[in-house]
Amino acid sequence: MTRALPRAARGVKAERRAAVQALSGGMPALAIILVIVGLVLLFLGIFVEAVKFLLWIGVIILIIGIIAALLRFIRRQV
Template structure:
């Protein structure tokens, strides 16, 4: 689960930066944001489960 969250976070950041620098691929900005949100949710779920 940790590896999945890290991979999603890295892919999200790369797509986010790629979407910012390439104006022809604006949709990648939104894909990056969605992947980052998913990675954050997975991280929060892990933190909550570990704390309980």
């Protein structure tokens, strides 16, 4: 019924209530977007830590492989 009245006749409270209702429709979408961004950043942080760990394991295996190749080369020479 208040929608039929002209804007000036509705009053400040009705205008404020309409503005809050208009804004409240966008807030759940914003909250969902923030949760999704937070989860993506959390998983990226976990994966980056896992990649750092695997990188160090790869470096260690590479060093062990180089040492084994050098030992094999030295034993052939003797």
